[in-house]
Amino acid sequence: MRKLLVIAFGALFAACTQNTAPTGVSAKFDSIKDSEIELRAFLQDMPKGGDLHNHLFGAVYAESWIKWAEADGMCLDKPNLSIRFPGENGCGNMPDVKTALAGNQDLRNDLIERFSLRDFVPYAGWSGHDQFFRTFGSMAALPSRFGDMVAETANLAGEQNILYLELMHTMELFETILPMVANAPMTGDAAKDYETLMSGKFGAALPDLVTRARRDIDTAMARKDELLGCGTDNAKPGCDVEVRFQNQPVRTLPLAAVYAHTIFGWELMAQDERFVGTNLVAPEDDFIALRDYDDHMEQLGYLYETLGPRNISLHAGELWLGLVHPDELRDHIHQAVHIARAKRIGHGSDIIFEAGYKDLLKYMADNKILVEINLTSSDAILGITGDKHPLKIYQAAGVPLSLSTDDEGVARIDLTHEYVRGVQEHNFSYAELKAMSYNALRYAFVDEQTKAELIKKLDEKFAEFEREF
Numbered sequence: 001m002r003k004l005l006v007i008a009f010g011a012l013f014a015a016c017t018q019n020t021a022p023t024g025v026s027a028k029f030d031s032i033k034d035s036e037i038e039l040r041a042f043l044q045d046m047p048k049g050g051d052l053h054n055h056l057f058g059a060v061y062a063e064s065w066i067k068w069a070e071a072d073g074m075c076l077d078k079p080n081l082s083i084r085f086p087g088e089n090g091c092g093n094m095p096d097v098k099t100a101l102a103g104n105q106d107l108r109n110d111l112i113e114r115f116s117l118r119d120f121v122p123y124a125g126w127s128g129h130d131q132f133f134r135t136f137g138s139m140a141a142l143p144s145r146f147g148d149m150v151a152e153t154a155n156l157a158g159e160q161n162i163l164y165l166e167l168m169h170t171m172e173l174f175e176t177i178l179p180m181v182a183n184a185p186m187t188g189d190a191a192k193d194y195e196t197l198m199s200g201k202f203g204a205a206l207p208d209l210v211t212r213a214r215r216d217i218d219t220a221m222a223r224k225d226e227l228l229g230c231g232t233d234n235a236k237p238g239c240d241v242e243v244r245f246q247n248q249p250v251r252t253l254p255l256a257a258v259y260a261h262t263i264f265g266w267e268l269m270a271q272d273e274r275f276v277g278t279n280l281v282a283p284e285d286d287f288i289a290l291r292d293y294d295d296h297m298e299q300l301g302y303l304y305e306t307l308g309p310r311n312i313s314l315h316a317g318e319l320w321l322g323l324v325h326p327d328e329l330r331d332h333i334h335q336a337v338h339i340a341r342a343k344r345i346g347h348g349s350d351i352i353f354e355a356g357y358k359d360l361l362k363y364m365a366d367n368k369i370l371v372e373i374n375l376t377s378s379d380a381i382l383g384i385t386g387d388k389h390p391l392k393i394y395q396a397a398g399v400p401l402s403l404s405t406d407d408e409g410v411a412r413i414d415l416t417h418e419y420v421r422g423v424q425e426h427n428f429s430y431a432e433l434k435a436m437s438y439n440a441l442r443y444a445f446v447d448e449q450t451k452a453e454l455i456k457k458l459d460e461k462f463a464e465f466e467r468e469f
């Protein structure tokens, strides 16, 4: 009976989306979808609107961190398998990366595995979550490599026929904003705390911080263009990818630092159209992240109401039963959409544990709040895979979805891999994949004119792609 219902639903879906029995491209898709390599080849070529959930530091592959460290005289903290910046006395007791790795393939392999999930198998006391988040403290690169990172990520996207990237990136935090607000007393009252921050060192420095960040973006984008040969006869595929950024405050830092960095991002978005959104990052299950979650939502809501709306996407509900106290599963997504006014949610894994989740799903569907689905990341970090994933719950409620990579370098994947996984684990049809490809542009935070141009380009690319079949 159940099978019959599924078949009936599938037929209805196909009829609604295509009005005809599968022919051409859908027939081709259906004929190859059980062969992973043929599916991969098909989906690699298939136009993919964008990747809306992509952390720049997590997007870079380990080999690139190592290559830059060798070239830039960075130091190797061997016991911790971590790249470190040289101090006044160079690397001191540490070897430099280049010398340490000369002829040492085993050490190179160890570093690659430390910076990623390559060959990782969870073991007693060390989970995918632990391995994943430790990588970020192990990798380091000079600020001048910012453009190299964008170039690598954009080119990987271009090679897979992806049109648009929204890269999360942290600027002006650890060296500048964090020490400036270290002693700022916070009360948890967003209005009062805003005054405290703006009347202190941070408020005075804000215009300069924004100016410098904009200059750094100019430099990085010029470097990206240079590395990829954009505007020349040898332009690489990454040149065709439209790149935008989201500011990413770190939710595990003290409340004042999160707030100040969010305010900084708000101003950056007002002044620079390349910064199109804001997003809070770092493990949502961290003690401070959980303790301050409500305050973070209030801060975002306050800025939204007083300084004017901005685009917000939030990692919310990247949690699961057993990882945290059950009380923590009840309202993160609710608060993100109702208080912080998030237009998109990253992960949203714990939706069914939220209090009143059916109303929440309806609200998200009615208000077109998209969920960014990161299949490999959810599996690696939380063990949420296959039919444990809430994807079908969101789909059934009519909540829009798109597939994204989260941290493709750390996970050693790409967006095509996530499309393949969607077919293998969730039996996505061609029509569903195509809809998600479009969603990654329809729900992008890029300005409306650019969005219209990108959608037109996607129309053309799909027409060309489908003509082959």
Ligand SMILES: [Zn+2]
Pocket: 053, 055, 315, 346, 406
């Ligand atoms: Zn993420």
